Amino acid sequence: MHVVTAEEMKKLELETIQQIHIPAILLMENAGRGVAEAVLREAKSSGSRWLVLAGKGNNGADGVVAARQLAEAGLEMSIIYAEEPDDYGSGEALLQRDIAQEWGIPFAAAGDAPVEWWHYDGIIDALLGTGSKGAPRRKYAELITEANESGLPIVSVDIPSGIDADTGEVYIPCIKAKQTISFAFYKRGLLQFPGAAQAGTIEICPIGIPAKLAVKHDIRTFRLDEFLLKQRLAVATNGTRTADAHKGSYGHVLLAAGSRSMSGAGLLSSKAALRGGCGLATWALPEQAARLMPGHLPELMLAALGGAGAAEWSGVQPEELLALAAGKDALVIGPGLGRWEADGSWLRSVWEGTACPLVVDADALNMLADAKDWTSWTQRQAPVILTPHPGEMARLAGISVSDVQRDRVSLARSFASQHGVTLVLKGAGTVVATPEGYVYLNTTGNPGMATGGSGDVLAGLIGSLLAQGFRAEQAAAFGVYSHGAAGDRAAAKRHSPGSLIAGDIIEEL
Numbered sequence: 001m002h003v004v005t006a007e008e009m010k011k012l013e014l015e016t017i018q019q020i021h022i023p024a025i026l027l028m029e030n031a032g033r034g035v036a037e038a039v040l041r042e043a044k045s046s047g048s049r050w051l052v053l054a055g056k057g058n059n060g061a062d063g064v065v066a067a068r069q070l071a072e073a074g075l076e077m078s079i080i081y082a083e084e085p086d087d088y089g090s091g092e093a094l095l096q097r098d099i100a101q102e103w104g105i106p107f108a109a110a111g112d113a114p115v116e117w118w119h120y121d122g123i124i125d126a127l128l129g130t131g132s133k134g135a136p137r138r139k140y141a142e143l144i145t146e147a148n149e150s151g152l153p154i155v156s157v158d159i160p161s162g163i164d165a166d167t168g169e170v171y172i173p174c175i176k177a178k179q180t181i182s183f184a185f186y187k188r189g190l191l192q193f194p195g196a197a198q199a200g201t202i203e204i205c206p207i208g209i210p211a212k213l214a215v216k217h218d219i220r221t222f223r224l225d226e227f228l229l230k231q232r233l234a235v236a237t238n239g240t241r242t243a244d245a246h247k248g249s250y251g252h253v254l255l256a257a258g259s260r261s262m263s264g265a266g267l268l269s270s271k272a273a274l275r276g277g278c279g280l281a282t283w284a285l286p287e288q289a290a291r292l293m294p295g296h297l298p299e300l301m302l303a304a305l306g307g308a309g310a311a312e313w314s315g316v317q318p319e320e321l322l323a324l325a326a327g328k329d330a331l332v333i334g335p336g337l338g339r340w341e342a343d344g345s346w347l348r349s350v351w352e353g354t355a356c357p358l359v360v361d362a363d364a365l366n367m368l369a370d371a372k373d374w375t376s377w378t379q380r381q382a383p384v385i386l387t388p389h390p391g392e393m394a395r396l397a398g399i400s401v402s403d404v405q406r407d408r409v410s411l412a413r414s415f416a417s418q419h420g421v422t423l424v425l426k427g428a429g430t431v432v433a434t435p436e437g438y439v440y441l442n443t444t445g446n447p448g449m450a451t452g453g454s455g456d457v458l459a460g461l462i463g464s465l466l467a468q469g470f471r472a473e474q475a476a477a478f479g480v481y482s483h484g485a486a487g488d489r490a491a492a493k494r495h496s497p498g499s500l501i502a503g504d505i506i507e508e509l
Contacts, residue, residue: 032065034205047121063126168192265336276464334364444484448497
Protein backbone atom coordinates (compact mmCIF):
# COMPACT_ATOMS: atom_id res chain seq x y z
CA MET A 1 0.00 0.00 0.00
CA HIS A 2 1.13 3.54 -0.77
CA VAL A 3 2.26 5.77 2.09
CA VAL A 4 1.58 9.48 1.66
CA THR A 5 2.62 12.85 2.99
CA ALA A 6 0.07 15.40 4.16
CA GLU A 7 0.50 17.36 0.94
CA GLU A 8 0.09 14.27 -1.23
CA MET A 9 -3.06 13.31 0.66
CA LYS A 10 -4.45 16.80 0.15
CA LYS A 11 -3.90 16.56 -3.61
CA LEU A 12 -5.50 13.11 -3.84
CA GLU A 13 -8.53 14.25 -1.87
CA LEU A 14 -8.91 17.40 -3.95
CA GLU A 15 -8.77 15.45 -7.22
CA THR A 16 -11.36 13.01 -5.91
CA ILE A 17 -13.70 15.91 -5.16
CA GLN A 18 -13.08 18.02 -8.26
CA GLN A 19 -12.51 15.46 -11.02
CA ILE A 20 -14.19 12.27 -9.81
CA HIS A 21 -17.04 14.35 -8.35
CA ILE A 22 -17.35 12.61 -5.00
CA PRO A 23 -18.52 15.41 -2.69
CA ALA A 24 -16.34 16.34 0.27
CA ILE A 25 -19.29 15.81 2.59
CA LEU A 26 -19.53 12.19 1.42
CA LEU A 27 -15.81 11.58 2.04
CA MET A 28 -16.31 13.01 5.52
CA GLU A 29 -19.34 10.81 6.12
CA ASN A 30 -17.31 7.74 5.13
CA ALA A 31 -14.46 8.78 7.39
CA GLY A 32 -16.75 9.27 10.36
CA ARG A 33 -18.38 5.91 9.72
CA GLY A 34 -14.99 4.18 9.78
CA VAL A 35 -14.16 5.77 13.13
CA ALA A 36 -17.58 4.88 14.49
CA GLU A 37 -17.20 1.24 13.52
CA ALA A 38 -13.88 1.04 15.35
CA VAL A 39 -15.33 2.68 18.45
CA LEU A 40 -18.28 0.29 18.46
CA ARG A 41 -15.84 -2.62 18.58
CA GLU A 42 -13.88 -0.99 21.38
CA ALA A 43 -17.06 -0.10 23.31
CA LYS A 44 -17.92 -3.77 23.71
CA SER A 45 -15.16 -4.03 26.29
CA SER A 46 -14.74 -0.42 27.43
CA GLY A 47 -18.29 0.88 27.76
CA SER A 48 -20.80 3.03 25.92
CA ARG A 49 -20.09 6.57 27.13
CA TRP A 50 -17.70 8.30 24.76
CA LEU A 51 -16.34 11.81 24.43
CA VAL A 52 -15.24 13.42 21.16
CA LEU A 53 -12.49 16.05 21.34
CA ALA A 54 -13.02 18.10 18.18
CA GLY A 55 -10.63 20.61 16.72
CA LYS A 56 -11.37 23.35 14.26
CA GLY A 57 -11.19 21.84 10.80
CA ASN A 58 -11.99 18.69 8.87
CA ASN A 59 -10.34 16.37 11.40
CA GLY A 60 -12.67 17.68 14.07
CA ALA A 61 -15.60 17.40 11.68
CA ASP A 62 -14.77 13.73 11.05
CA GLY A 63 -14.99 13.21 14.80
CA VAL A 64 -18.33 14.99 14.97
CA VAL A 65 -19.68 12.73 12.19
CA ALA A 66 -18.54 9.72 14.22
CA ALA A 67 -20.30 11.12 17.30
CA ARG A 68 -23.58 11.37 15.42
CA GLN A 69 -23.32 7.88 13.96
CA LEU A 70 -22.41 6.41 17.35
CA ALA A 71 -25.34 8.19 18.99
CA GLU A 72 -27.58 6.66 16.33
CA ALA A 73 -26.09 3.26 17.23
CA GLY A 74 -27.08 3.74 20.86
CA LEU A 75 -23.89 5.05 22.51
CA GLU A 76 -24.00 7.97 24.90
CA MET A 77 -21.97 10.65 23.11
CA SER A 78 -20.68 14.10 24.05
CA ILE A 79 -18.49 16.62 22.22
CA ILE A 80 -15.96 19.10 23.52
CA TYR A 81 -14.83 21.67 20.98
CA ALA A 82 -11.27 22.91 21.36
CA GLU A 83 -12.47 26.33 20.26
CA GLU A 84 -15.79 28.12 20.62
CA PRO A 85 -18.36 26.36 18.45
CA ASP A 86 -19.46 29.73 17.04
CA ASP A 87 -15.94 30.24 15.64
CA TYR A 88 -16.07 27.28 13.28
CA GLY A 89 -16.53 29.53 10.26
CA SER A 90 -17.95 27.77 7.21
CA GLY A 91 -17.76 24.65 5.09
CA GLU A 92 -18.13 21.00 6.07
CA ALA A 93 -16.88 21.52 9.64
CA LEU A 94 -19.59 24.10 10.31
CA LEU A 95 -22.22 21.91 8.68
CA GLN A 96 -21.29 18.92 10.81
CA ARG A 97 -21.41 21.09 13.94
CA ASP A 98 -24.93 22.20 13.05
CA ILE A 99 -26.10 18.65 12.28
CA ALA A 100 -24.76 17.38 15.62
CA GLN A 101 -26.50 20.18 17.49
CA GLU A 102 -29.80 19.50 15.73
CA TRP A 103 -29.30 15.83 16.53
CA GLY A 104 -29.14 16.78 20.18
CA ILE A 105 -25.64 15.58 21.03
CA PRO A 106 -24.44 17.40 24.18
CA PHE A 107 -21.48 19.70 23.58
CA ALA A 108 -19.34 22.27 25.32
CA ALA A 109 -16.32 24.42 24.58
CA ALA A 110 -12.99 23.65 26.21
CA GLY A 111 -12.55 25.75 29.29
CA ASP A 112 -16.25 26.32 29.94
CA ALA A 113 -16.00 23.86 32.83
CA PRO A 114 -13.58 21.14 34.00
CA VAL A 115 -13.96 17.96 31.97
CA GLU A 116 -15.41 15.14 34.08
CA TRP A 117 -13.22 12.46 32.57
CA TRP A 118 -14.44 9.88 35.04
CA HIS A 119 -17.86 10.04 33.42
CA TYR A 120 -16.62 8.53 30.12
CA ASP A 121 -15.52 5.11 28.95
CA GLY A 122 -13.46 6.25 25.98
CA ILE A 123 -12.24 9.21 23.94
CA ILE A 124 -12.21 10.02 20.23
CA ASP A 125 -9.25 12.25 19.42
CA ALA A 126 -10.25 14.55 16.53
CA LEU A 127 -8.24 17.59 17.55
CA LEU A 128 -5.43 17.96 15.02
CA GLY A 129 -5.15 16.39 11.58
CA THR A 130 -2.39 15.80 9.07
CA GLY A 131 -2.02 19.48 8.24
CA SER A 132 -0.99 20.41 11.76
CA LYS A 133 2.63 21.43 12.36
CA GLY A 134 4.44 22.16 15.60
CA ALA A 135 3.52 21.57 19.22
CA PRO A 136 -0.16 21.80 20.18
CA ARG A 137 -0.96 24.99 22.05
CA ARG A 138 -3.48 26.46 24.46
CA LYS A 139 -6.73 24.49 24.73
CA TYR A 140 -5.48 21.79 22.39
CA ALA A 141 -2.47 21.13 24.60
CA GLU A 142 -4.61 21.09 27.74
CA LEU A 143 -7.10 18.61 26.27
CA ILE A 144 -4.35 16.31 25.01
CA THR A 145 -2.59 16.29 28.38
CA GLU A 146 -5.79 15.62 30.32
CA ALA A 147 -6.95 12.94 27.87
CA ASN A 148 -3.68 11.04 28.27
CA GLU A 149 -3.83 11.36 32.04
CA SER A 150 -7.43 10.08 32.15
CA GLY A 151 -6.30 6.52 31.41
CA LEU A 152 -9.23 6.05 29.03
CA PRO A 153 -8.81 4.25 25.69
CA ILE A 154 -8.29 6.79 22.90
CA VAL A 155 -9.20 6.27 19.26
CA SER A 156 -7.47 8.83 17.04
CA VAL A 157 -8.96 10.17 13.82
CA ASP A 158 -6.50 9.82 10.90
CA ILE A 159 -3.42 10.53 13.06
CA PRO A 160 -2.87 11.10 16.80
CA SER A 161 -2.87 14.80 17.65
CA GLY A 162 0.68 16.00 18.18
CA ILE A 163 2.44 13.81 15.58
CA ASP A 164 4.05 15.26 12.47
CA ALA A 165 2.21 13.41 9.70
CA ASP A 166 5.26 13.37 7.41
CA THR A 167 8.20 12.59 9.69
CA GLY A 168 6.75 10.85 12.75
CA GLU A 169 8.19 13.53 15.03
CA VAL A 170 6.32 13.67 18.33
CA TYR A 171 5.56 17.06 19.76
CA ILE A 172 4.76 17.75 23.39
CA PRO A 173 2.03 17.06 24.30
CA CYS A 174 0.92 14.26 22.00
CA ILE A 175 -2.01 11.87 22.17
CA LYS A 176 -1.16 8.30 23.15
CA ALA A 177 -3.74 6.35 21.16
CA LYS A 178 -4.89 2.80 21.62
CA GLN A 179 -5.98 2.77 17.99
CA THR A 180 -5.70 5.08 14.99
CA ILE A 181 -8.17 5.03 12.11
CA SER A 182 -6.33 6.52 9.14
CA PHE A 183 -8.13 7.37 5.93
CA ALA A 184 -7.42 5.95 2.47
CA PHE A 185 -3.63 5.54 2.89
CA TYR A 186 -1.00 5.25 5.60
CA LYS A 187 0.56 8.56 6.54
CA ARG A 188 4.35 8.52 6.74
CA GLY A 189 4.35 9.60 10.38
CA LEU A 190 2.35 6.54 11.39
CA LEU A 191 5.12 4.19 10.21
CA GLN A 192 8.12 6.14 11.52
CA PHE A 193 9.25 6.34 15.11
CA PRO A 194 8.68 7.86 17.56
CA GLY A 195 5.28 8.66 16.06
CA ALA A 196 4.49 5.01 15.36
CA ALA A 197 4.72 4.30 19.09
CA GLN A 198 1.93 6.82 19.77
CA ALA A 199 -0.51 5.47 17.20
CA GLY A 200 -1.39 2.11 18.74
CA THR A 201 -3.06 -0.31 16.33
CA ILE A 202 -3.43 1.28 12.91
CA GLU A 203 -6.42 0.56 10.68
CA ILE A 204 -6.81 1.97 7.17
CA CYS A 205 -10.36 3.04 6.38
CA PRO A 206 -11.39 3.44 2.70
CA ILE A 207 -13.40 6.64 2.26
CA GLY A 208 -13.83 6.81 -1.53
CA ILE A 209 -10.43 8.01 -2.77
CA PRO A 210 -9.36 5.59 -5.53
CA ALA A 211 -6.05 3.81 -4.91
CA LYS A 212 -5.17 4.32 -8.59
CA LEU A 213 -4.74 8.05 -7.93
CA ALA A 214 -1.59 7.30 -5.95
CA VAL A 215 -0.19 5.55 -9.02
CA LYS A 216 -1.27 8.41 -11.27
CA HIS A 217 0.52 10.93 -9.05
CA ASP A 218 3.64 8.70 -8.98
CA ILE A 219 3.76 8.38 -5.21
CA ARG A 220 6.85 6.27 -4.54
CA THR A 221 6.63 5.44 -0.85
CA PHE A 222 5.18 2.08 0.19
CA ARG A 223 4.46 0.00 3.26
CA LEU A 224 6.67 -3.08 3.06
CA ASP A 225 4.66 -6.22 3.72
CA GLU A 226 4.21 -9.62 2.13
CA PHE A 227 1.50 -8.41 -0.23
CA LEU A 228 3.78 -5.70 -1.63
CA LEU A 229 6.66 -8.15 -2.03
CA LYS A 230 4.48 -10.47 -4.08
CA GLN A 231 2.43 -7.98 -6.06
CA ARG A 232 4.78 -5.06 -6.70
CA LEU A 233 8.23 -6.61 -6.44
CA ALA A 234 7.30 -10.04 -7.82
CA VAL A 235 9.10 -11.90 -5.03
CA ALA A 236 8.15 -15.51 -4.35
CA THR A 237 8.25 -15.30 -0.57
CA ASN A 238 7.66 -19.03 0.02
CA GLY A 239 11.11 -20.00 -1.30
CA THR A 240 9.76 -22.61 -3.73
CA ARG A 241 12.45 -24.41 -5.77
CA THR A 242 12.29 -26.41 -8.95
CA ALA A 243 12.51 -30.19 -8.65
CA ASP A 244 15.71 -30.40 -10.72
CA ALA A 245 17.58 -27.60 -8.88
CA HIS A 246 21.19 -28.02 -7.73
CA LYS A 247 23.55 -25.89 -5.65
CA GLY A 248 24.78 -24.07 -8.72
CA SER A 249 21.26 -22.88 -9.39
CA TYR A 250 21.24 -20.53 -6.42
CA GLY A 251 24.46 -18.60 -6.62
CA HIS A 252 27.75 -18.30 -4.80
CA VAL A 253 28.22 -15.48 -2.28
CA LEU A 254 31.61 -14.34 -0.98
CA LEU A 255 31.81 -12.75 2.47
CA ALA A 256 34.79 -10.62 3.45
CA ALA A 257 33.98 -10.39 7.11
CA GLY A 258 35.43 -11.03 10.53
CA SER A 259 38.97 -11.00 11.87
CA ARG A 260 40.81 -12.64 14.76
CA SER A 261 39.28 -10.21 17.27
CA MET A 262 35.81 -10.12 15.66
CA SER A 263 35.32 -13.51 14.06
CA GLY A 264 31.72 -13.80 15.27
CA ALA A 265 30.51 -11.12 12.88
CA GLY A 266 31.79 -13.06 9.90
CA LEU A 267 30.38 -16.33 11.17
CA LEU A 268 26.93 -14.82 11.70
CA SER A 269 26.91 -13.21 8.25
CA SER A 270 28.06 -16.42 6.58
CA LYS A 271 25.55 -18.61 8.35
CA ALA A 272 22.76 -16.17 7.52
CA ALA A 273 23.81 -16.28 3.87
CA LEU A 274 23.45 -20.06 3.82
CA ARG A 275 20.10 -19.93 5.64
CA GLY A 276 19.04 -17.29 3.12
CA GLY A 277 19.11 -19.89 0.39
CA CYS A 278 22.28 -19.38 -1.64
CA GLY A 279 23.77 -22.54 -3.11
CA LEU A 280 27.35 -21.82 -2.01
CA ALA A 281 29.02 -19.45 0.43
CA THR A 282 32.72 -18.71 0.86
CA TRP A 283 33.93 -16.90 3.94
CA ALA A 284 37.17 -14.99 3.40
CA LEU A 285 39.19 -13.86 6.40
CA PRO A 286 42.83 -13.41 7.45
CA GLU A 287 44.95 -16.55 7.75
CA GLN A 288 45.32 -16.59 11.54
CA ALA A 289 41.60 -16.09 12.05
CA ALA A 290 40.78 -18.75 9.47
CA ARG A 291 42.78 -21.34 11.40
CA LEU A 292 40.29 -21.06 14.27
CA MET A 293 37.17 -21.53 12.19
CA PRO A 294 37.14 -25.06 10.71
CA GLY A 295 34.23 -27.09 12.05
CA HIS A 296 32.19 -24.11 13.24
CA LEU A 297 30.00 -24.31 10.14
CA PRO A 298 30.79 -27.37 8.01
CA GLU A 299 28.59 -26.23 5.12
CA LEU A 300 30.73 -23.13 4.65
CA MET A 301 33.86 -22.83 2.51
CA LEU A 302 36.78 -20.98 4.12
CA ALA A 303 39.34 -18.87 2.29
CA ALA A 304 42.43 -17.86 4.29
CA LEU A 305 44.08 -14.69 2.98
CA GLY A 306 47.24 -12.75 3.71
CA GLY A 307 49.61 -15.57 4.52
CA ALA A 308 50.65 -17.01 7.88
CA GLY A 309 51.29 -13.64 9.48
CA ALA A 310 47.88 -12.11 8.77
CA ALA A 311 45.65 -11.83 11.84
CA GLU A 312 43.73 -8.77 10.68
CA TRP A 313 42.62 -7.44 7.29
CA SER A 314 45.42 -4.90 7.31
CA GLY A 315 47.67 -7.83 6.35
CA VAL A 316 45.56 -8.77 3.33
CA GLN A 317 46.20 -7.17 -0.06
CA PRO A 318 43.03 -6.15 -1.92
CA GLU A 319 44.25 -8.06 -4.98
CA GLU A 320 43.82 -11.31 -3.04
CA LEU A 321 40.19 -10.55 -2.39
CA LEU A 322 39.65 -9.42 -5.99
CA ALA A 323 40.99 -12.73 -7.27
CA LEU A 324 38.70 -14.61 -4.94
CA ALA A 325 35.68 -12.49 -5.97
CA ALA A 326 36.12 -13.33 -9.65
CA GLY A 327 33.17 -15.42 -10.76
CA LYS A 328 31.21 -14.95 -7.52
CA ASP A 329 27.61 -13.80 -7.71
CA ALA A 330 27.72 -11.33 -4.81
CA LEU A 331 30.18 -9.92 -2.27
CA VAL A 332 29.38 -8.90 1.31
CA ILE A 333 32.07 -6.75 2.88
CA GLY A 334 32.37 -5.13 6.27
CA PRO A 335 31.05 -7.09 9.27
CA GLY A 336 33.88 -7.43 11.81
CA LEU A 337 36.42 -6.23 9.25
CA GLY A 338 38.16 -3.83 11.61
CA ARG A 339 39.88 -0.54 10.72
CA TRP A 340 43.49 0.25 9.81
CA GLU A 341 45.59 2.96 8.25
CA ALA A 342 44.80 3.62 4.58
CA ASP A 343 41.80 1.28 4.69
CA GLY A 344 39.88 3.71 2.48
CA SER A 345 42.20 3.10 -0.47
CA TRP A 346 41.98 -0.66 0.24
CA LEU A 347 38.19 -0.47 0.03
CA ARG A 348 38.40 1.61 -3.14
CA SER A 349 40.38 -1.14 -4.82
CA VAL A 350 37.68 -3.65 -3.94
CA TRP A 351 34.88 -1.25 -4.92
CA GLU A 352 36.34 -0.53 -8.33
CA GLY A 353 37.83 -3.96 -9.01
CA THR A 354 34.84 -6.26 -8.45
CA ALA A 355 32.17 -6.93 -11.03
CA CYS A 356 29.54 -8.63 -8.86
CA PRO A 357 26.80 -6.97 -6.77
CA LEU A 358 28.15 -5.56 -3.50
CA VAL A 359 26.74 -5.28 0.03
CA VAL A 360 28.64 -2.74 2.15
CA ASP A 361 28.11 -3.00 5.91
CA ALA A 362 29.61 -2.08 9.29
CA ASP A 363 33.35 -1.22 9.20
CA ALA A 364 33.30 -0.90 5.41
CA LEU A 365 30.62 1.78 5.73
CA ASN A 366 32.84 3.74 8.10
CA MET A 367 35.74 3.39 5.66
CA LEU A 368 33.46 4.80 3.00
CA ALA A 369 32.42 7.70 5.22
CA ASP A 370 36.03 8.56 6.07
CA ALA A 371 37.03 8.42 2.40
CA LYS A 372 35.72 11.88 1.59
CA ASP A 373 36.32 11.32 -2.11
CA TRP A 374 34.30 8.11 -2.43
CA THR A 375 31.70 9.84 -4.58
CA SER A 376 34.40 10.29 -7.23
CA TRP A 377 35.33 6.61 -7.34
CA THR A 378 34.70 4.82 -10.61
CA GLN A 379 31.00 4.15 -10.94
CA ARG A 380 30.20 0.47 -10.59
CA GLN A 381 28.14 -1.32 -13.21
CA ALA A 382 26.86 -3.88 -10.71
CA PRO A 383 24.53 -2.66 -7.94
CA VAL A 384 25.63 -1.55 -4.48
CA ILE A 385 23.56 -1.94 -1.32
CA LEU A 386 24.59 0.08 1.74
CA THR A 387 23.21 -1.09 5.10
CA PRO A 388 23.93 1.62 7.72
CA HIS A 389 22.45 1.99 11.18
CA PRO A 390 21.66 5.61 12.18
CA GLY A 391 25.18 6.28 13.49
CA GLU A 392 26.79 5.02 10.30
CA MET A 393 24.25 6.95 8.24
CA ALA A 394 25.13 10.12 10.11
CA ARG A 395 28.80 9.66 9.23
CA LEU A 396 28.01 8.90 5.59
CA ALA A 397 25.79 11.96 5.24
CA GLY A 398 27.92 14.26 7.39
CA ILE A 399 25.08 15.12 9.77
CA SER A 400 24.06 14.28 13.34
CA VAL A 401 22.19 11.14 14.37
CA SER A 402 19.25 13.29 15.47
CA ASP A 403 19.13 14.79 11.97
CA VAL A 404 19.11 11.28 10.50
CA GLN A 405 16.21 10.26 12.71
CA ARG A 406 14.24 13.45 12.15
CA ASP A 407 13.07 12.42 8.67
CA ARG A 408 14.43 9.01 7.72
CA VAL A 409 12.35 8.66 4.56
CA SER A 410 13.43 11.90 2.93
CA LEU A 411 17.07 11.38 3.87
CA ALA A 412 17.18 7.79 2.60
CA ARG A 413 15.49 8.71 -0.67
CA SER A 414 17.74 11.67 -1.42
CA PHE A 415 20.94 9.80 -0.48
CA ALA A 416 20.09 6.72 -2.57
CA SER A 417 19.13 8.84 -5.57
CA GLN A 418 22.16 11.11 -5.31
CA HIS A 419 24.70 8.29 -4.98
CA GLY A 420 23.07 5.66 -7.19
CA VAL A 421 22.89 3.04 -4.43
CA THR A 422 20.21 1.01 -2.74
CA LEU A 423 20.12 2.16 0.87
CA VAL A 424 18.94 0.11 3.85
CA LEU A 425 18.62 2.56 6.76
CA LYS A 426 18.31 0.20 9.70
CA GLY A 427 16.40 0.76 12.94
CA ALA A 428 12.80 0.56 14.09
CA GLY A 429 10.84 0.69 10.84
CA THR A 430 13.82 0.08 8.57
CA VAL A 431 13.75 2.21 5.41
CA VAL A 432 14.75 0.77 2.03
CA ALA A 433 15.42 3.36 -0.69
CA THR A 434 16.35 2.78 -4.32
CA PRO A 435 18.29 4.93 -6.80
CA GLU A 436 15.03 5.54 -8.67
CA GLY A 437 13.46 7.18 -5.61
CA TYR A 438 11.27 4.32 -4.40
CA VAL A 439 11.05 3.87 -0.65
CA TYR A 440 9.76 0.91 1.36
CA LEU A 441 8.93 1.17 5.08
CA ASN A 442 9.31 -2.16 6.84
CA THR A 443 6.59 -3.53 9.08
CA THR A 444 8.38 -6.47 10.72
CA GLY A 445 10.84 -6.66 13.61
CA ASN A 446 10.85 -5.97 17.33
CA PRO A 447 13.03 -4.32 20.03
CA GLY A 448 14.60 -7.68 20.92
CA MET A 449 16.53 -7.45 17.66
CA ALA A 450 18.52 -4.53 19.05
CA THR A 451 21.38 -6.87 19.85
CA GLY A 452 24.93 -7.34 18.63
CA GLY A 453 25.18 -9.30 15.41
CA SER A 454 21.65 -8.60 14.16
CA GLY A 455 23.00 -6.32 11.43
CA ASP A 456 25.61 -8.91 10.44
CA VAL A 457 22.79 -11.39 9.88
CA LEU A 458 20.94 -8.92 7.68
CA ALA A 459 24.01 -8.21 5.55
CA GLY A 460 24.60 -11.93 4.95
CA LEU A 461 20.94 -12.50 4.12
CA ILE A 462 20.82 -9.66 1.57
CA GLY A 463 24.06 -10.89 0.00
CA SER A 464 22.59 -14.37 -0.30
CA LEU A 465 19.53 -13.03 -2.11
CA LEU A 466 21.70 -11.04 -4.51
CA ALA A 467 23.70 -14.18 -5.28
CA GLN A 468 20.49 -15.99 -6.10
CA GLY A 469 19.70 -13.45 -8.79
CA PHE A 470 17.35 -11.08 -7.01
CA ARG A 471 17.58 -7.47 -8.16
CA ALA A 472 19.03 -5.06 -5.60
CA GLU A 473 15.58 -3.60 -4.87
CA GLN A 474 14.12 -7.07 -4.35
CA ALA A 475 17.04 -8.35 -2.28
CA ALA A 476 17.06 -5.35 0.04
CA ALA A 477 13.30 -5.26 0.57
CA PHE A 478 12.84 -9.03 0.89
CA GLY A 479 15.92 -9.31 3.08
CA VAL A 480 14.76 -6.60 5.45
CA TYR A 481 11.23 -7.99 5.67
CA SER A 482 12.40 -11.60 6.17
CA HIS A 483 14.99 -10.56 8.75
CA GLY A 484 12.35 -8.76 10.80
CA ALA A 485 9.83 -11.58 10.45
CA ALA A 486 12.44 -14.10 11.62
CA GLY A 487 13.14 -11.86 14.59
CA ASP A 488 9.43 -11.76 15.40
CA ARG A 489 9.19 -15.55 15.30
CA ALA A 490 12.29 -15.87 17.47
CA ALA A 491 11.01 -13.36 20.03
CA ALA A 492 7.66 -15.15 20.26
CA LYS A 493 9.48 -18.27 21.45
CA ARG A 494 11.27 -16.55 24.31
CA HIS A 495 10.11 -15.43 27.74
CA SER A 496 11.42 -11.94 27.05
CA PRO A 497 12.37 -10.24 23.77
CA GLY A 498 15.43 -8.94 25.62
CA SER A 499 16.92 -12.43 25.65
CA LEU A 500 16.96 -12.62 21.85
CA ILE A 501 20.39 -13.05 20.24
CA ALA A 502 21.42 -12.80 16.61
CA GLY A 503 21.76 -16.57 16.23
CA ASP A 504 18.08 -16.96 17.14
CA ILE A 505 17.17 -14.83 14.10
CA ILE A 506 19.21 -17.07 11.80
CA GLU A 507 17.46 -20.18 13.05
CA GLU A 508 14.09 -18.68 12.10
CA LEU A 509 15.02 -17.69 8.54
